[in-house]
Amino acid sequence: MNQTISNEKFSKVEQGKSTCFFNETLINDFSVDMLNPSYWQQQNAVTGSAQGRGTTWFVAYSDSNNIKHDWVLRHYYRGGLIGKIINDSYWFSGLEKTRAACEFALLRHMNALQLPAPEPIAYRVIQQGLTYRADLLSSRIQHAQDLVAVLSENVLTNDVWRRIGATIKRFHHHGIYHHDLNSHNILLDDKDQVFLIDFDRGELRTNPVNTQWKQENMARLQRSFLKELNKLAQFYFTDDNWQALMNGYLA
CATH class of the missing domain: 3.30.200 (Phosphorylase Kinase; domain 1)
Structure with a gap:
């Protein structure tokens, strides 16, 4: 067929x-x-x-x-x-x-x-x-690493953090629900372009009234950063970084 x-x-x-x-x-x-x-x-x-x-x-x-x-x-x-x-x-x-x-x-x-x-x-x-x-x-996304690998080695600028937030906003704007939005499922390539991967159990949600899932997605992402921060000996993530990400998401 x-x-x-x-x-x-x-x-x-x-x-x-x-x-x-x-x-x-x-x-x-x-x-x-x-x-x-x-x-x-x-x-x-x-x-x-x-x-x-x-x-x-x-x-x-x-x-x-x-x-x-x-x-x-x-x-x-x-x-x-x-x-x-x-x-x-x-x-x-x-x-x-x-x-x-x-x-x-x-x-x-x-x-x-x-x-x-x-x-x-x-x-x-x-x-x-x-x-x-x-x-x-x-x-495969070329020349890319997940954020956990990136943040274990490097500090990201506020501009890149805002770009991460703005990218997630694009997906949410089109009703794309990522069931497991976490720091492992966000990739950054060698040009600081942002990608999302692993959409198992993801959904298309187009109901304009129900937006609670977006807040839940972002809360899940924040928890994943904090989890890695507490687990890894070196992980460059701060409250200011999260604020920059949210600035990009809310812009």
Whole structure:
């Protein structure tokens, strides 16, 4: 099944218990195996990894047209206490309601709005009876680090803090709810451009009356900075920094 949206072409591939959806404009030689870390390891294409609930893999390769790609491969894991028991299985109630399909669709929407977020490349859902497991392949933000890494090494200017706040405001203005807005999910590249990543369980909220979620998002972000400040031996974050961020958000 093909679906054309604007200038993008999306295709669905079914293989065994796996259902994949991918963007043909960004990948011309798609294989279901590309959603497996072992595939990239065998290709010597893994350029790094990051640890969260699970391992996030960074991969780089050149396609059949000799176009270079830098991607991020992430498997969906549960958090909290239930995650220690069930780990990576979710109840299946339709492909479009899976975590991977929802994040993929939200990324597409944000890209259409030209918001600074990763491009969605492909996702896979593996159905097993009443449950499923899932993976997402997205573009990697070039020459970027998350704020925890940045603030462990450097002091940011008030201008950059204001830019961070202004960037979050752009997402909120378009009704983009980030379920886990924290200092790890905000990236800063080598030109001090700001990006948001990891929109698992994110939503599009367009009700103009309900804005409480925006305040909750910002409160969650502030708590994450304070958590890192208390945890790390060196972490450059002050009340003045937060005020500068909020100045950018409220401007």
